[in-house]
Amino acid sequence: MTSFQSTLGEESGIAEELAESQRAISIAEFFEKNKHMLGFDSGARGMVTAVKEAVDNALDATEEAGIMPDISIEIRESGDYYTLVVEDNGPGITREQIPKVFGKLLYGSRFHAREQSRGQQGIGISAAVLYAQLTSGKPAKITSRTQGAETAQYFELIIDTDTNEPEIQVEKELSPAESDLSPTHGTRIEVEMEANMRARQQLHNYVKNTAVVNPHARLVLDEPGLDEPRQYERVEGASLPAETEEIRPHPHGVELGTLIKMLGATESYSVSGFLQEEFTRVGAKTAGKVLDSFRDRHFGREMAWGAPEPGAELETDLETAIEDAVANKGAAATSAFAGRVADTLRNRDRTAYFELESIVSTVADDIGEKHGVTFGETVQENAVDAAWEVLTADVTPDLYGLVDDATSTRKDDRTVEGLATRLGEKFTDGPARHRATRTQVREYVDRSADVLVSANDDITIGETARENVAEAVWKVMRTVPDEVPKISEVAESRDTASELLEAMRETDILAPPTNCLSPITAELVEAGLRKEYDADFYAAATRDAEVHGGDPFIVEAGIAYGGELEDGGSVDLLRFANRVPLVYQRGACATTDVVKRIGWRNYGLDQPGGSGMPNGPAVIMVHVASTNVPFTSESKDALANIPEIEDEIELAIREAARDLKSYLNKRRSMQKRRKKQDVLGKILPEMADKLSEVTGRERPNIDGALARIMNNVGVERVVSDDTVTLSVENHSDRTEEPDITEIVSAEPADVPDEATVVDLDGEWFVKWNPSVPAGETVELTYTVASDASFDINVDGVETEKLTVNT
């Protein structure tokens, strides 16, 4: 490595020497050196990433074209290398696009689209091609046939890392018979790479979990060592995920650089038009609100003052001041004019300078017409100035009211008065028309307060009081009607663009539409878990859409518990982003952080130390769907720690966990009950025997005792000759409605109407669904041949709460 240290500082020209070795680096060159960033850190991982990139693309392409995906993944050993072939039945790729899609990094169709898709950056599959060529030296082989085309296009290509351009080695048009592509349309990619199958488990997890969240897809995986390919069948009746729509950016999401770029590129002439054209959720009304907020920032607001009441102690009253300012219009017209302006001002709560101008102009037209005179521009200006002088002659009482309301009751008169007086001076000594921005108002308050505090040892005015006063004053100030700058002016000034951006962010705007997203839905999350995990309990939750940085997102969570799930370690966490399973970097993922910080003991799961991954036979799944999933890196393995998204992940998990908690609570109480029943079942007969032995009396009948002690529902059958009596005793504290089915070997007779009888191949099913209030007994009586045999089935009451004596 060249060292410049010895000469640094001694000679000039180092920069020139350095310049000789400075040059642009192509993106392909960069990733050649930083393969790990794209998920190609090792042979084992490289294979999983390549499969993931190809399958994600195949799923995106088929779904976009409305085709039910049929995807095959084949991994073969080829000498020292492995060959990966992924084939889909998608729409295919045109001849012109194939070289760019596979032979150029950062080329794709989704980077600029605000729509949920698996692919985002336009880097995935070309990175796989790059990895393959770097490790095996072999080109990628691509065959693609578009829908309706007679022939398939075949390419062998590599990426020229100096230029990041495709280098085509073979290009052919193949007839269907010549091509390896099985479906009538779709894409087949074959790459040979240095790899190993150590990450087989991760590969299987990826394919299996892809099947969980894409029940509409059929996947086939063939790899060395398998007797036959693994099939992941499409779920019967599953349909394609709801079609998503591309949306424009949301005003809350853009950054300054992007806004300036958009301002430069827009065809709109006005800021209002620009907002409505380029952003989602902005109509004329919302644009108006943004513009007002922009005006407040760009021009400041004008302070509005209340008019003094007639009789107030003033040097000149309003009428006189206005009359004095008007010359040569005749006494009647002048007095009518001054009177109307003064009345109008007194009828208003407050008036700002621009409002006064407009009032004077309207009154001038009106009175002028009535009296046949013209109140010209100069007269109007003079009248405005005269009236303004009266309005602002003593602003202290006005501000006193505002300051008093905005500060706590503990502030004494002296403080309020002192602050109001000084604040008033800031306005009256400040810019004409009493214009100020929000920041300036706060400065006025601060300066006034500082002076007051430094002159009076006993006065303090804290941060909150200052902010409250500033806000109270700002609230009564008026947004000015000035024309906002044109687009070109905003685009040219970074400060003005920044004011517009702030206005956009501060205005309440409807959240972006969510038809650009396609959540899996709670129902399918649960169905997917049921399909792949044999558990006792399942729960799922889908949250409403939220927004982060202008991109809408939806979080879903699911939990499976018990059954065949492995116990004895921490729970399994399945992470998904836009329906893609995340395989690596679990520890660096926001979902993991959220799961770890939830107090799982509250939900019935064991959690050593009260934090960290919970233990137990459970699977927790989290799916984040967004138009822009914030990954920690280009390899798309882990979600970044974005507070808004973490909050939603937590809420979704907690929603599902609440169901788990009630399930586990119930299970625990049932277990306790069962234990108690087992003990009672054993000791009751023993006690009865002992009692009869000690007393010498007959053994007491303990048939209904267990049900009574346990507050159970007891079902008993008593047969006397040909009469059968089924009785249901309800010892619980609520009405029970058991479904009782008697299975009798002979035809029953005299069956009351409340029961039904079905004959099935010589067996009679007597069905009865009594409603038994708490503490009561209900009986069903029928007759049957005395040698008949019986069997009984009771549903609708948990086994632990049921005692059957038949």
Ligand SMILES: Nc1ncnc2c1ncn2[C@@H]1O[C@H](COP(=O)(O)OP(=O)(O)OP(=O)(O)O)[C@@H](O)[C@H]1O
């Ligand atoms: N099997 C396929 N069928 C049809 N089009 C495809 C297929 N594979 C890739 N493409 C097209 O090629 C583009 C580039 O794919 P690539 O994997 O490089 O990036 P991506 O999927 O857009 O984003 P990411 O880098 O996040 O994976 C895609 O955006 C898509 O338009």
